Amino acid sequence: MAAGSTGRAVRVDAPGKLELVEVEVAPPGPGEVLVRVAWCGICGSDREVFAGTRPAEFVRYPVVPGHEWSGTVEAVGEGVPAELVGRGCVGQGIRTADHAPASVAGDTAAWPQEYEETGFTLPGGWADHLVLPARYLHLLPEGADLRSAAGIEPAACVAEAVLLADVTVGSKVAVIGAGALGLLATQLLRGAGCEVTVVHRTREREELARTCGARHYAVSDEAEPLFGTFDAVVEAAGVPGIARLATRLGRPGARVVLTGIPGEDSDDLSSLELVSRQVHVLTVFGAPTRAWAYAVRAFSTGILDPSVIVTHEFDLADAAEALDLLGRRSGALKVLLKP
The missing domain is CATH 3.90.180.10 (Medium-chain alcohol dehydrogenases, catalytic domain)
Structure with missing residues (x-):
């Protein structure tokens, strides 16, 4: 210069x-x-x-x-x-x-x-x-x-969620939220060989979610039949009450990774529900180096x-x-x- x-x-x-x-x-x-x-x-x-x-x-x-x-x-x-x-x-x-x-x-x-x-x-x-x-x-x-x-930066944030979820080929994973983070998470999870279900508040993102690799799509208000069926859950919605939905979707022993930040006054998780459902709750704030490396490699190979x-x-x-x-x-x- x-x-x-x-x-x-x-x-x-x-x-x-x-x-x-x-x-x-x-x-x-x-x-x-x-x-x-x-x-x-x-x-x-x-x-x-x-x-x-x-x-x-x-x-x-x-x-x-x-x-x-x-x-x-x-x-x-x-x-x-x-x-x-x-x-x-x-x-x-x-x-x-x-x-x-x-x-x-x-x-x-x-x-x-x-x-x-x-x-x-x-x-x-x-x-x-x-x-x-x-x-x-x-x-x-x-x-x-x-x-x-x-779009690699937001993908790196959800790449950390994918790493924390500890999934493998064939894992059944729910992604809550079909916004940017949820759809990028869907791409990464599909690339890891998971069977992905996207759960969103409306049907408006179904076609795009399937383009990103979702096998199934559900509306959050109608998700009760799916409770207790997923090996891992990645939450990417950040609205009040969504952490409770995430833990209910996971089977006993499931890993639930929260990435959103809802309002502080939201009435969400209780110790009773966490203990009784025996889920492992983890959180993501930002993306560490390992997640960046994961996202960049996924981009470079065409997965992302x-x-x-x-x-x-x-x-x-x-x-x-x-x-x-x-x-x-x-x-x-x-x-x-x-x-």
């Missing part, structure tokens, strides 16, 4: 205050890479940043949102191999301590530092460029579809195809319109911004 180069970025200065600004493109420092962003997705947590409803410990204003990004390495800092320039990539957002084995083992609770994440407390991908430490980079195959690759859930695309300058579309629940599933 030439000295003094500038680019565009969408910045949220405070809840409800969003603007397109011109920013200086800083060269990468030692151990860092400069990425030209190709595509960046919008998810519910980005809407929380804009609305001011994200918990204070998980956001720092002003901030450039965007954690679901893909791009191309444009420059490297000192100590980073020059051959990375020109490579398509995605990258982890949550920062970990140097050489922390927990990031590889998947134990996010043991990450020994304060929460920092691209797009929430650090500048994200709603911009022309992004700088991040090279050790968080995941390279993509030559010629990879970067539009599709923007996030492009099938993309419904809308907007120019970076139209980020406010994109946020409004998602807020209106107008049928949008995965919305992408293109710098």
Whole structure:
């Protein structure tokens, strides 16, 4: 990059205050890479940043949102191999301590530092460029579809759920929620050889769920006949009461993995129900390194195809319109911004 180069970025200065600004493109420092962003997705947590409803410990204003990004390495800092320039990539957002084995083992609770994440407390991908430490980079195959690759970040989150579910070929698995996370989880579970049933609040996503690999589809209000029949359950809906449904779907001894965050006042699980049903409840917050590696490999081999859930695309300058579309629940599933 030439000295003094500038680019565009969408910045949220405070809840409800969003603007397109011109920013200086800083060269990468030692151990860092400069990425030209190709595509960046919008998810519910980005809407929380804009609305001011994200918990204070998980956001720092002003901030450039965007954690679901893909791009191309444009420059490297000192100590980073020059051959990375020109490579398509995605990258982890949550920062970990140097050489922390927990990031590889998947134990996010043991990450020994304060929460920092691209797009929430650090500048994200709603911009022309992004700088991040090279050790968080995941390279993509030559010629990879970067539009599709923007969906690897949410896929990595549910990849951790798949790993925690400890499934095998032939496992009967229920996925609750046919939103972006649920459909990506369905692809990964189908790729692992599981028999997948998607449970959603309406019939509207049945065709897409089957495209993603679901063998069966059920409406949540009519799911009682399925109670106690699944080896594992992956919850990806995040609405009040959904954890109770998840535990009821699992057979005794089943693994139930929760990924959604419903309202704090929701009346959900009870100790009586957990103990009596003998299920193992696990949770996912973010994606550790092992889950990223799993998702990137699934993408590289064709098992994972996030492009099938993309419904809308907007120019970076139209980020406010994109946020409004998602807020209106107008049928949008995965919305992408293109710098």
